[in-house]
Amino acid sequence: MNYPFWEVPVLGGGWLIGLVAIIHIYIAHFAVGSGFFLVYTEWKALRRDDREVLDYIRYHSYFFVLITLVSGAVTGVGIWFTIGLVHPDATSALIHQFAFVWAIEWVFFLVEIVAALVYYRTWDRLTPRQHLRVGIVYAVASFLSLVAINGILTFMLTPGRWLETGRLWDAYFNPGNLPSLGLRTLVTFSIAGLFALVTAARWRNAETRVRLLRYAAKWLVPAYILLPLFAVWYLLVAPPQALQALQSGVSVTGVGTLAILTRVAMLSIMISATIGIFAYVGPYLNPKNFSFPMALIFLLLGLVVTGATEWSREMLRKPYVLYGYMYSNGLRPGDLERLNRTGVLAEARWATVKAITADNRVEAGRQMFRIQCASCHTVRGYRSMTAVLKGRDLDSLRAFLKTLRDPQGPYVGLMPPLMGTPEEEQALAAYLLTISQEAEGK
Amino acid sequence: MKSTNGLGAWLEERVRWSQLTELGKKKEVPQHGHTLWYYFGGISLYLFLIQLVTGILLLVYYSPTVDGAHSSILDIISKVEFGWLVRSVHVWAANLMVLAVLIHMFSAYFMKAYRRPRELTWLSGMALLGLVMAFGFSGYLLPWDELAYFATQVGLGVMESVPLLGGILASLLRGGPQVGELTLQRFFALHVVVLPLIFMGALGFHLFLIQLHGNAAPPSFYRQPAAQRRTIPFFPNFFYNDLLVWLICLNLLSFLAALYPWQVGPQADPLQPAPAGIHPEWYFMAPFALLKVLPNLGPLSSEHAGILLFSLGGLLWALVPFWDQETADGRRGRLATYAGLLVLVALVGLTVFGYVH
Numbered sequence: 001m002n003y004p005f006w007e008v009p010v011l012g013g014g015w016l017i018g019l020v021a022i023i024h025i026y027i028a029h030f031a032v033g034s035g036f037f038l039v040y041t042e043w044k045a046l047r048r049d050d051r052e053v054l055d056y057i058r059y060h061s062y063f064f065v066l067i068t069l070v071s072g073a074v075t076g077v078g079i080w081f082t083i084g085l086v087h088p089d090a091t092s093a094l095i096h097q098f099a100f101v102w103a104i105e106w107v108f109f110l111v112e113i114v115a116a117l118v119y120y121r122t123w124d125r126l127t128p129r130q131h132l133r134v135g136i137v138y139a140v141a142s143f144l145s146l147v148a149i150n151g152i153l154t155f156m157l158t159p160g161r162w163l164e165t166g167r168l169w170d171a172y173f174n175p176g177n178l179p180s181l182g183l184r185t186l187v188t189f190s191i192a193g194l195f196a197l198v199t200a201a202r203w204r205n206a207e208t209r210v211r212l213l214r215y216a217a218k219w220l221v222p223a224y225i226l227l228p229l230f231a232v233w234y235l236l237v238a239p240p241q242a243l244q245a246l247q248s249g250v251s252v253t254g255v256g257t258l259a260i261l262t263r264v265a266m267l268s269i270m271i272s273a274t275i276g277i278f279a280y281v282g283p284y285l286n287p288k289n290f291s292f293p294m295a296l297i298f299l300l301l302g303l304v305v306t307g308a309t310e311w312s313r314e315m316l317r318k319p320y321v322l323y324g325y326m327y328s329n330g331l332r333p334g335d336l337e338r339l340n341r342t343g344v345l346a347e348a349r350w351a352t353v354k355a356i357t358a359d360n361r362v363e364a365g366r367q368m369f370r371i372q373c374a375s376c377h378t379v380r381g382y383r384s385m386t387a388v389l390k391g392r393d394l395d396s397l398r399a400f401l402k403t404l405r406d407p408q409g410p411y412v413g414l415m416p417p418l419m420g421t422p423e424e425e426q427a428l429a430a431y432l433l434t435i436s437q438e439a440e441g442k
Numbered sequence: 443m444k445s446t447n448g449l450g451a452w453l454e455e456r457v458r459w460s461q462l463t464e465l466g467k468k469k470e471v472p473q474h475g476h477t478l479w480y481y482f483g484g485i486s487l488y489l490f491l492i493q494l495v496t497g498i499l500l501l502v503y504y505s506p507t508v509d510g511a512h513s514s515i516l517d518i519i520s521k522v523e524f525g526w527l528v529r530s531v532h533v534w535a536a537n538l539m540v541l542a543v544l545i546h547m548f549s550a551y552f553m554k555a556y557r558r559p560r561e562l563t564w565l566s567g568m569a570l571l572g573l574v575m576a577f578g579f580s581g582y583l584l585p586w587d588e589l590a591y592f593a594t595q596v597g598l599g600v601m602e603s604v605p606l607l608g609g610i611l612a613s614l615l616r617g618g619p620q621v622g623e624l625t626l627q628r629f630f631a632l633h634v635v636v637l638p639l640i641f642m643g644a645l646g647f648h649l650f651l652i653q654l655h656g657n658a659a660p661p662s663f664y665r666q667p668a669a670q671r672r673t674i675p676f677f678p679n680f681f682y683n684d685l686l687v688w689l690i691c692l693n694l695l696s697f698l699a700a701l702y703p704w705q706v707g708p709q710a711d712p713l714q715p716a717p718a719g720i721h722p723e724w725y726f727m728a729p730f731a732l733l734k735v736l737p738n739l740g741p742l743s744s745e746h747a748g749i750l751l752f753s754l755g756g757l758l759w760a761l762v763p764f765w766d767q768e769t770a771d772g773r774r775g776r777l778a779t780y781a782g783l784l785v786l787v788a789l790v791g792l793t794v795f796g797y798v799h
Contacts, residue, residue, distance in 0.1 A: 253519060253526045253703040263700035266527075270696045274689050281689075286682040289674065297690070 001330065003088035004350040005370045010381030013086030013374075018314075020082050022307040024075035026191065029184065029306070031068040031112075032146045033192030035139030037219060038064065038119070042135060046128050052208045058123050060199045065120040067195075069113065087375070089330030090321040097171050098152050105148035111141040146184060154180045157316060157323050158237055179233035186223040186230065187306075193219030194275070194295075194302045197283055201295040206288075213287040217279040224276045239323060241413050242316040258414060261315045268308040275301055319416045327416035329375040336419055344371060344420040356423045365431025368424055372416070379435060389432055390439040397429045397436065465653065466677030472659040473672040479549035480657055480680075481687045482542050488688045489539035490645070492695070493577075496532040497634065504584070506630035508623045511586035512709040519706065530699035536578060538695070540725045543574050551762070551782050554775065555658030561763035563651040566644055568760045573641045578723055580633040583626065591710030592720045594629075595621050600733065603745050604753075620712065661768075661775070721796065728789045731796030759785065 008016050038061055045053035083091045095102070115138035122131055154176030155162070162171040196216035203209040235243060249262025278298055283290045321328045331339070345351040345364060348371055353364040373385070380386040389397070403409040404418035405425075418425065453459055471480065503522055505514040518525035547567060550556065556564035583594045598621065602612040615632075617624030663671060674680055722730050733748040742750065758765075766778035 251521055251523045251525065253530075253705075260701075263703070267696055267700045271693055274693050278686060278689060281682050281685050286679060289679050289683060294686070301693070 001089070001344070001348040001371065002092075005374065006085045007370060007374055008086070008378070010378055012376070012378045012382040013082075014314075014376060015382055017079070017082045017086055018307075018311065020075050020078040022303070022310055024072065024079055025310055026303050026306045027068055027072040027075065028146070029188045029191045030195050031064075031072055032142045032185075033188030033190070033219075034064050034068070034195065035135070035142045036189065037192040037196060039132065039135040039139045041215075042132055046132065052205065053212070056200070056203060056208070056212055059203075060196060061120050061123075063199050064195070065116055069116060073113075087321060087330065090326055093322060093326060094152065094156075097155075097168065100168065101148050101152060101172055105145050108141045108145035108148060112138060112145060115141060143185075146188070147181060150181050150184055151177045156321065157242065157313070158239065159323055159325060163324055175237035176234060179230050179237060182230040183227065183234060186227050190220045190223040190275070191302055191306075193217065193279070194299055197279075197290075198292070198295040198299055200283075201290060201292045210287040213283040213290055217282075217284040220276060220279045227272075238316060242323075245316065245318065245413065246312075258315065258318060261312060264308050264315070265312045268305055268312060271301055271305040271308065275305065318414060329372050329416055331372065331416060331419055336417060339419040340421065342421075343424055344368060345424060356427050361427045361430045362434060363431075364424065365427035365429070368420060368428040369431055372418065372420075372428075376415075385432070385435050386439040389436040392432075392436045394429060394433050397432050398426075401425050401429055401432075463677060466681065467675050469653060469656050469676035470673035471657050471676050471680040472663055473674055474659060474663045476549070476553060476660055479545070479553070481684065482546040482549060483652075484684045485687060485691055486539060486542040486546050487645075487649075488691055489535045489542055490641075492535045492692075493532065493539065494638070496528050496535065499528045500532060501634060506584070506626055508586065508626060511584060511626060512706070515585045515587075515706050519703070526703050527699055530702075530704045531695055533704040534695055534698045534702075536581060537724075538691075540574055540578060543571055544725075547571060548782070548786060550658070552779060553658055553660040554766070554778070556763040557658075557766070557768055558763075560651070560655055560658055563648060563655065564763050565760065566648040566651065569644050570641065570648060573637055573644065575725065577633065577637050577641070578725060580629040580637065582723055583621075583629045584633065585706050586626065586710050587707035588710050588714075588717060589707050589720065591621060591712065592716040593722050594625070595716075596720060597722060597726070600730075600745070600749075604749050605746070622712070661772075724793060724797075727796040728792040731792045731799065734799070735795070755785070 006013065038057060041053065041057050044050075045057060115134055119131070119134045119138055122134065126134065151172040151174065155171050155174045158174050158176035160170060160174040160176075162174065193216050196219065197213065200209060200212035200216050203212055235246075245258040245261055246265060247262060248257050249259030253259050253263070275298060278301075282294060282298075317323055317328075319327055321330070324333070326332050331344075339347065345353055345356075345367060348367070351367045351371070353360050353367055356364045377383045377385050377388075392400070401418055404411055404415065406412075407417070418428075420428075471477070500518065503514055503518050503525065505511060515529070518529050520526070550564065550567065579594075579597060583590050598612045598616055601608050601615075604611075615625065615628055617628050659671075721727065729748065729752050732752065733745055736744040736748045736751075738744050739747040762778060766774050768775070
């Protein structure tokens with residue numbers, strides 16, 4: 001409530017972050033996995049004195065530097081911009097908690113970038129041993145940057161003992177940290193394999209191409225053996241309420257539930273399995289007929305599965321942005337009683353309506369909507385209010401807002417409770433009525 | 443691939459399965475710029491298999507009565523675990539199957555795959571297309587919701603106005619003066635027993651012919667010197683690619699079913715007036731739109747004119763192997779290609795028109 005609210009029409013702020021973050025996560029996992037891929041492949045080729053594979057890995061490193069340094073860095077900065085604008089309260093809470101971890105991550109990141117550039121530029125200038133060492137520096141630094149950021153991400157779902165102690169140590173080494181690190185590390189191998197398929201499919205020499213394709217496909221194997229184990233571990237430490245949400249769509253598809261979470265999680269499993277089967281049937285069993293467009297299709301599938309999985313992970317947290325500590329709209333469970341007494345608008349620093357009168361009621365309601373609803377809902381677009389409110393009159397809107405306050409209501413666990421004074425609630429109802437009437441008008 | 447001991451040998455002695463792989467290896471798939479279109483036959487087949495499996499699963503809970511149909515669908519999508527998934531996949535796959543079959547048909551048409559000796563392959567394909575449409579028409583009524591009820595009424599009405607056979611056929615299907623319990627039962631019997639039996643017979647014949655003659659390639663492929671014609675073995679190479687394409691289809695289906703689960707409208711109430719904007723499924727939209735735009739032509743009512751036009755066009759289309767045979771100057775061939783393009787544009791245009799209008 002300390003920051004102005006940035007409303008993203010149609011798409012919604014969440015998806016704006018999502019679009020940038022999903023691409024970033026995909027590329028970042030590629031960057032980490034490729035550290036292992038480049039170094040291991042180069043080491044193996046050196047031991048066998050395999051000139052062709054060395055040429056290939058050099059070619060692959062060019063492709064790798066281009067993608068990770070350009071798109072990875074741009075989207076990485078993009079995440080900071082979007083989360084800062086869309087979720088300033090949550091971003092601020094995270095920065096205050098994790099300033100040191102982020103400083104450490106930044107150091108690793110810098111080492112990573114320098115090492116990547118040196119690795120790419122010194123194929124002819126360093127001895128093979130020295131060059132391999134640069135690769136190892138890159139691989140270690142990029143893996144450690146994953147280790148650093150992973151703990152912050154899992155903190156958001158499983159803050160664990162930090163809720164009582166407030167210590168950085170407890171915040172970082174939260175229950176979700178290790179299972180998630182395992183999951184992500186395995187995923188980095190797979191994504192490195194998927195990207196390697198793209199460059200391998202373009203290799204001129206047919207015999208080497210077949211060899212490279214089969215080799216690249218093998219990088220997906222560890223994930224397909226160990227991923228289920230880590231996934232189970234991850235779900236075991238997740239909050240019970242989140243697990244319930246995950247199962248809410250087994251038998252229903254209705255709105256007003258988290259059923260979509262089940263469906264998207266199902267897609268994630270389905271597409272992951274597809275990529276695994278594909279890697280076996282395609283480049284492994286039938287490398288001769290594996291073409292560049294096929295590699296691109298499955299690169300795209302990898303992006304889709306990354307998106308589906310990360311989206312599900314974000315949804316598991318509903319209605320919180322920091323589980324048990326801060327709701328998706330930036331308000332905190334601890335604020336509830338105070339704000340019901342003193343009012344949300346009175347405390348919100350950028351709200352212009354402080355005292356509600358008959359004249360400014362709708363405007364006050366609009367500001368309530370921005371503060372409490374618009375983090376997840378758009379007026380017309382993603383999670384559209386127009387679609388939800390169409391046909392409702394003032395009485396039904398008021399009744400609906402009442403259920404949002406009810407500690408036993410149907411929306412507990414899906415949406416944050418409504419906060420504010422009774423007058424503010426009336427104002428919100430008055431504003432929602434304008435949306436409902438506009439929807440009727442169309 | 444002959445094993446000399448163990449299960450392989452045991453099976454070999456009894457079912458001679460090595461002959462099956464031999465058969466698959468014998469078939470060569472031509473490689474050229476239009477190879478992509480070959481996959482649509484396989485996609486249609488795959489979607490049919492999906493229909494078979496999901497259809498059987500739906501049978502476990504569906505009840506084909508006027509009182510029970512709609513509520514059993516509601517139970518399937520809101521009580522049965524993953525019932526929504528099975529039903530959504532069934533409906534989505536049905537729509538995609540019609541699309542895949544249409545693409546397959548047009549690609550066969552433009553490749554001139556119907557020419558000697560493949561006339562019967564083409565004709566059996568046309569029969570399969572008709573059966574797919576019949577599957578769609580009969581399946582559409584089964585949820586017994588408002589839109590399905592009235593669209594079926596309109597569809598049967600159109601059928602009734604076909605001279606000679608139309609009236610008999612429509613009343614056979616309807617089972618009475620009104621769309622009701624008997625109609626539902628008959629559509630159900632058609633959809634789950636009669637059509638699948640005929641379909642599998644026709645499909646078997648179609649596939650047998652394809653195995654016999656191999657894939658047809660466009661005329662440009664045959665104009666190349668024999669040494670330059672590239673082919674790959676159907677088994678295992680093309681088959682693996684087929685599997686990959688099927689996997690992609692499965693993903694597309696899951697994607698559609700998960701993000702756009704098929705909903706069901708309010709229960710049909712024959713006593714209510716038909717709601718506004720009743721229209722058939724998209725694959726019947728083109729003839730439906732044509733009936734609406736055609737003026738009365740002399741003694742023919744617009745309805746009769748439309749039916750006549752579609753019947754004649756369909757007949758000409760089905761008989762293309764007999765009027766477009768290979769000639770030395772290739773003029774007939776070009777004519778057929780232009781006619782095909784015209785039909786394609788007209789179908790797409792009428793469909794779009796039907797939705798916009």
